[in-house]
Amino acid sequence: MANPKSAYSIPTKIGKFDTHIFVVWVDNEAGVLARVVGLFSGRGYNIESLAVAEVDATKNISRITIVTTGTPQVIDQIKLQLKKLVPVHKVADFKREDKNVIFKEMALLKVVGNKKKIEKTLKACKSFNPVILDKTKQSVVIQITALRREIDKMSKKLKPLGLTSTSRTGAIAMTRGAEVFK
Amino acid sequence: MSKLYSGAEIVFKCLEDQDVKFIFGYPGGAVLPIYDELKNHSTIKHILVRHEQGAGHAAEGYARSSGKPGVVLVTSGPGATNVVTALTDAYMDSVPLVCISGQVPTHLIGTDAFQECDTTGITRPCTKHNWLVKDIKDLSKILHEAFKVATTGRPGPVLVDIPKDIQFAKTNYFKQKKEKKIKEKVHNRFFEKEIDSLIELISKAKKPVVYSGGGVINSGPKASEALREFVRLIGFPITSTLQGLGAFPGDDNQFIGMLGMHGTYEANNAMHDCDLLINIGARFDDRITGKIDEFSPKSKKVHIDIDPSSINKIIKVDLAIVGDVNEVLKATIKKINKKQNGFKNSNKQNTSKWWEQIQKWRLKNSLGFINSDQTIKPQHAVQRLYELTKKQDTFITTEVGQHQMWAAQHYKFNKPNRWMTSGGLGTMGYGLPAAVGVQIAHPDKLVIDIAGEASVLMTMQEMSTAVQYNLPIKIFVLNNQYMGMVRQWQELLHEKNYSESYSEALPDFVKLAEAYGCKGIKANNPNELDSKIKEMIDHNGPVIFDCQVDPNENCFPMIPSGKPHNQMILGPNDKEENKITGKGKALV
Numbered sequence: 001m002a003n004p005k006s007a008y009s010i011p012t013k014i015g016k017f018d019t020h021i022f023v024v025w026v027d028n029e030a031g032v033l034a035r036v037v038g039l040f041s042g043r044g045y046n047i048e049s050l051a052v053a054e055v056d057a058t059k060n061i062s063r064i065t066i067v068t069t070g071t072p073q074v075i076d077q078i079k080l081q082l083k084k085l086v087p088v089h090k091v092a093d094f095k096r097e098d099k100n101v102i103f104k105e106m107a108l109l110k111v112v113g114n115k116k117k118i119e120k121t122l123k124a125c126k127s128f129n130p131v132i133l134d135k136t137k138q139s140v141v142i143q144i145t146a147l148r149r150e151i152d153k154m155s156k157k158l159k160p161l162g163l164t165s166t167s168r169t170g171a172i173a174m175t176r177g178a179e180v181f182k
Numbered sequence: 183m184s185k186l187y188s189g190a191e192i193v194f195k196c197l198e199d200q201d202v203k204f205i206f207g208y209p210g211g212a213v214l215p216i217y218d219e220l221k222n223h224s225t226i227k228h229i230l231v232r233h234e235q236g237a238g239h240a241a242e243g244y245a246r247s248s249g250k251p252g253v254v255l256v257t258s259g260p261g262a263t264n265v266v267t268a269l270t271d272a273y274m275d276s277v278p279l280v281c282i283s284g285q286v287p288t289h290l291i292g293t294d295a296f297q298e299c300d301t302t303g304i305t306r307p308c309t310k311h312n313w314l315v316k317d318i319k320d321l322s323k324i325l326h327e328a329f330k331v332a333t334t335g336r337p338g339p340v341l342v343d344i345p346k347d348i349q350f351a352k353t354n355y356f357k358q359k360k361e362k363k364i365k366e367k368v369h370n371r372f373f374e375k376e377i378d379s380l381i382e383l384i385s386k387a388k389k390p391v392v393y394s395g396g397g398v399i400n401s402g403p404k405a406s407e408a409l410r411e412f413v414r415l416i417g418f419p420i421t422s423t424l425q426g427l428g429a430f431p432g433d434d435n436q437f438i439g440m441l442g443m444h445g446t447y448e449a450n451n452a453m454h455d456c457d458l459l460i461n462i463g464a465r466f467d468d469r470i471t472g473k474i475d476e477f478s479p480k481s482k483k484v485h486i487d488i489d490p491s492s493i494n495k496i497i498k499v500d501l502a503i504v505g506d507v508n509e510v511l512k513a514t515i516k517k518i519n520k521k522q523n524g525f526k527n528s529n530k531q532n533t534s535k536w537w538e539q540i541q542k543w544r545l546k547n548s549l550g551f552i553n554s555d556q557t558i559k560p561q562h563a564v565q566r567l568y569e570l571t572k573k574q575d576t577f578i579t580t581e582v583g584q585h586q587m588w589a590a591q592h593y594k595f596n597k598p599n600r601w602m603t604s605g606g607l608g609t610m611g612y613g614l615p616a617a618v619g620v621q622i623a624h625p626d627k628l629v630i631d632i633a634g635e636a637s638v639l640m641t642m643q644e645m646s647t648a649v650q651y652n653l654p655i656k657i658f659v660l661n662n663q664y665m666g667m668v669r670q671w672q673e674l675l676h677e678k679n680y681s682e683s684y685s686e687a688l689p690d691f692v693k694l695a696e697a698y699g700c701k702g703i704k705a706n707n708p709n710e711l712d713s714k715i716k717e718m719i720d721h722n723g724p725v726i727f728d729c730q731v732d733p734n735e736n737c738f739p740m741i742p743s744g745k746p747h748n749q750m751i752l753g754p755n756d757k758e759e760n761k762i763t764g765k766g767k768a769l770v
Contacts, residue, residue, distance in 0.1 A: 008468060030314065031303075073498075077491060080490050080491035083490070083491075084491055086310070
């Protein structure tokens with residue numbers, strides 16, 4: 001592994017990776033997403049999922065939620081680098097395990113099959129707030145909201161029941177209780 | 183109804199409001215309206231370069247030597263892409279630049295129009311921020327914010343891309359509102375508590391070292407004064423990064439030389455063995471730290487920096503103070519002075535043994551080399567240049583490579599802003615255009631580019647600029663016919679396979695100088711060196727000095743790859759023990 005011919009140092013200890021969710025409030029202007037995403041790719045940080053939309057039309061603020069993994073040092077860097085971007089207003093950083101924060105993802109699932117299979121599907125989705133968006137004799141489109149791993153599990157489970165397409169959002173996050181992140 | 187101004191007029195009104203005196207640029211289709219307006223603004227002088235990269239480096243030289251932001255004006259497409267190297271260079275070395283680029287008209291953006299490129303896309307990762315002006319009403323606000331972003335916090339380059347139709351469009355001009363604060367990206371509030379902790383650490387230290395960097399230079403001449411006062415007050419040894427040279431006098435006894443890959447034996451050993459490390463405005467660059475795991479293993483580390491993202495990026499520190507170097511040092515000095523008078527004496531006692539150790543390391547004379555009376559040794563050439571120019575206020579720029587390290591090692595800087603070099607990006611071809619910019623900022627001073635023959639050929643065309651504006655820059659070429667640093671690494675790391683590092687054809691630099699309309703001087707042997715250097719200094723005009731040096735000389739000392747500070751390779755004077763010396767043995 002060690003390359004003595006390199007003029008650069010050799011990578012050494014790699015710390016433990018944690019999953020973090022960053023919530024970034026930015027000015028909703030041209031190129032702002034490219035700046036945030038470019039920061040991640042340029043510095044070799046990882047993006048697991050990304051969700052972005054304008055949340056305040058009068059102040060022109062968008063809210064970006066990024067799920068990422070990294071060593072504590074890298075996570076710290078991501079936060080500080082994000083804060084340096086000019087259109088960034090504030091940055092919140094939550095651990096995935098944080099009990100005070102709600103994380104949710106949404107998925108649209110299309111299942112094609114007979115009546116029996118569709119019924120089985122609806123039953124399986126029961127605990128994830130299923131909404132039937134479209135139903136025909138041979139198919140159903142269901143919307144569920146859940147955690148990432150729960151949706152992963154559902155996808156696997158629904159495969160034999162005729163799951164033909166899945167469309168998923170990135171995670172979005174919000175703190176519990178009356179407090180607001182400043 | 184107030185007067186309506188065109189976009190081009192607004193550009194100049196903003197530059198005037200920002201007190202800009204010089205623009206470095208090159209015209210082209212998409213900036214012609216701005217060039218057309220130039221004639222109406224006599225306080226702003228345009229310096230026509232020969233390549234946009236040269237404009238960028240010249241603006242860097244101007245900015246670094248004067249403390250003011252450098253302004254660059256280029257056209258769309260190739261104009262903008264040519265300036266990317268200089269923007270990246272400025273980003274790495276924290277130099278404030280404002281680059282204004284032309285763009286194809288708004289309605290043609292995205293159509294692959296002639297000389298169109300995605301300038302803001304290309305420059306996004308190499309600027310602090312950039313803007314594409316899509317509405318004439320935003321132009322003045324954006325330009326003022328551009329100056330603000332470039333010069334506040336940790337300085338850096340910004341770019342404003344202005345489509346041609348915006349340059350023609352008309353609107354009202356808004357002066358920058360002083361009272362209204364533009365959202366600042368500076369987080370430089372340090373706490374008294376942190377200053378107390380710093381003083382506590384200082385008073386306990388037995389083996390301390392101060393490690394200062396380019397942040398001190400960027401903080402302004404007052405920061406260098408504060409640094410001198412602070413270091414003299416606490417009596418600690420001080421070392422400096424490449425970019426920090428000049429903040430503390432190079433010939434002072436407390437200064438133990440540059441540190442890092444080609445730093446002195448005493449500086450690197452002090453870094454390794456110290457028990458307190460105070461980093462002032464430096465960023466633990468990989469050329470400085472060597473092997474991270476074994477970097478200064480026994481020390482408490484303090485980091486003073488204006489950029490919070492520099493803290494704990496590479497090296498975990500025990501005390502971080504985020505703030506402007508000048509303000510932090512002033513606050514610390516004030517607090518120390520308030521304390522009892524015994525502080526200074528006890529400090530002296532605490533560190534006396536440490537100073538003895540440093541003196542022992544100094545005896546190694548790690549910058550020594552075997553001189554010759556047959557060929558000019560490059561180190562000797564730099565030493566002679568220093569001796570013959572030290573009496574006047576001299577500004578030195580460099581290219582990148584061996585000559586750059588020899589300049590850093592053997593030229594002693596006593597004032598900040600006198601040393602302009604490409605450290606972070608390591609851009610060959612930086613020095614000549616940078617010298618142009620320095621000479622523009624300091625027309626009556628001696629400006630020398632210590633160059634290598636390979637580097638200087640990369641931006642040689644800017645000699646034409648120097649001749650056009652009668653800038654008496656001196657290009658002191660240490661000509662060894664090799665890309666010297668590449669050759670050195672090939673010798674030490676690649677079994678002397680000198681793959682493509684020898685230039686089989688080189689121009690006759692004397693004739694080249696004459697072709698450009700300036701003076702050429704060539705020195706072949708050590709006997710004539712002094713008189714020829716004097717001839718160069720005395721000539722009132724640009725000079726290319728071809729100094730024929732020993733092609734086989736290597737730059738020592740050197741920390742080999744992946745090694746900690748105390749395992750340096752020393753020069754040929756130290757051959758028999760050049761592997762690992764002293765305490766280092768125990769650590770292998």
